[in-house]
Amino acid sequence: MTILGNYFYWVVIFLMMLGFYTLIARANLVKKLIGLSIFQGSVFLLYIGMGKILGGTAPILVAGTGVRYSNPIPHALILTAIVVSVAVTAVGLALTIRIKEAFGTVEEDEIHEHDEAF
């Protein structure tokens, strides 16, 4: 337990930055959306990690005293966040389909060229 310490947060931040890099460095729109979903997934891990109590268990009440439960509030918050993330992904993919039909490509630089040429 002690060896993990705050390294958990650091690794999760590393994952976040991998997703963030995919989002801003890659030109393909679908790749950007995949990067966004990686970014969101690691944010969920960060919040749930903050709610974890070592030696605790899932926040489902069982009979008996002295059982330590992990914090249920981040769980409820992240359930909402997951639904929001799937909503964003769905609308983003729909926009990508329309962009492909309008411009013929989903690469960001080619779309900019189309726009400039207009």
Add this chain to the structure above:
Amino acid sequence: MEAVIHIALLALLAITAAAIIRLRSLFAAVMLAGIYSLLAAALLVALDAVDVALMEAAVGAGISTVLMLGTLSLVGRKEKRPVRQPILPLFVVLVTGGVLVYGTLDVPRFGDPGNPVHQHVAPRYLEESIDEIGIPNVVTSVLASYRAYDTLGETAVIFTAAVGVLLLLTSGPPLSRRGSEARPAATAARGAAPLDDRVILRVGAKMVIPFILMFGLYVQFHGDYGPGGGFQAAVIFATAFILYVLVFGLEDAQRVLPPRVGYVCAALGVLIFAGVGIVTVAEGANFLEYGPLLGDPKGAQVAGIMLVEFGVLVTVFGVMVTIFYVFAGRRRLRP
């Protein structure tokens, strides 16, 4: 010992994310994104978040992957080689990562029960919920009773997503010729193979779909006593219908469940949820305070939670089915 599981899963997550960045085949990247979600779900179980793990597995490895694959069939599967060196994005990412890590230097120790986040509201919910509401799953109590207003907002968000997708994708693409030649992408992919050719898939799907539906019902009603609830159950229900579409074709599936049913369900669920709130206000209590719904307060809470979770189930099911129908029915633009 838990640390070993955390380290192993985090390492796998990092490797998967790095591979996604490097791959130029978008199909492989989408598959790896599904694997990333499954690994994250496993890590969430290791972090005691069982409800969230069920949701992440169902949504990330199920719905998200299916929608992305549907998009890839319409958009193209290969990513172009990047034209210029990504120096600026790399710099931005490094600076942001550095700032965040600097922020975590002050964060309290991982997993310490004395952390500030475990002090004020959480112990109150954990200790009082058995007297005020009486159901074992505290996350469901928080989601559907203590913080029901947020859940109403979330239901409205997913409904808005369905409206957005419908606005974007129900007018067809500008084809020069419409009619029977331009078939939807889903049936065009089926090809001209006779239906008997797919016996194994059809029989396998027919055997499995009833159990998926029953499992969805189980997750919905058991959400009070174990991991589960409205959202997870709705995604599982939608998955059964998506399987039906994938094996039997979009036209057959739309005869079983017409798109209009999806639209009605999407709106009906939000209506039920907000309706419960309006009824409670009409009875004199606060919005979504379930006290006046029944005679005794604990029974009223359970009844309120069940109604609200049913609303969530109906809406999310309608939304998932609608979005999938729209993606699957999109006619592929002939080049």
Add this chain to the structure above:
Amino acid sequence: MAMVIDGLSWILIASGVFFVVVGALGLIRMPDFYTRLHAAGMTDSIGAGCILLALALQSGFTLVTVRLLLVWAFLLLTSPVGTHALARAARAGHVEPYRAAPARRD
């Protein structure tokens, strides 16, 4: 008795892990898609099956065991169907199987 169950669980978990590792190794080392599919199909049926059986032995006669056996039944049903679907899709996409010598046109 408990030691017998523990020993059996150890053997089952070890063999499950072995089959999963072999399946993963086959996924990397096999020459073409169909042979890789053949190797990977093993991980779901026998690899997961051994591990689930070991967990069921550890849980004794409780509800958890019933759930684990149901999961195993579900995997046994859907994994071969999934492998079949993949092979069909590859055939429809004209993925050529690996041949040691070029195919003779008869």
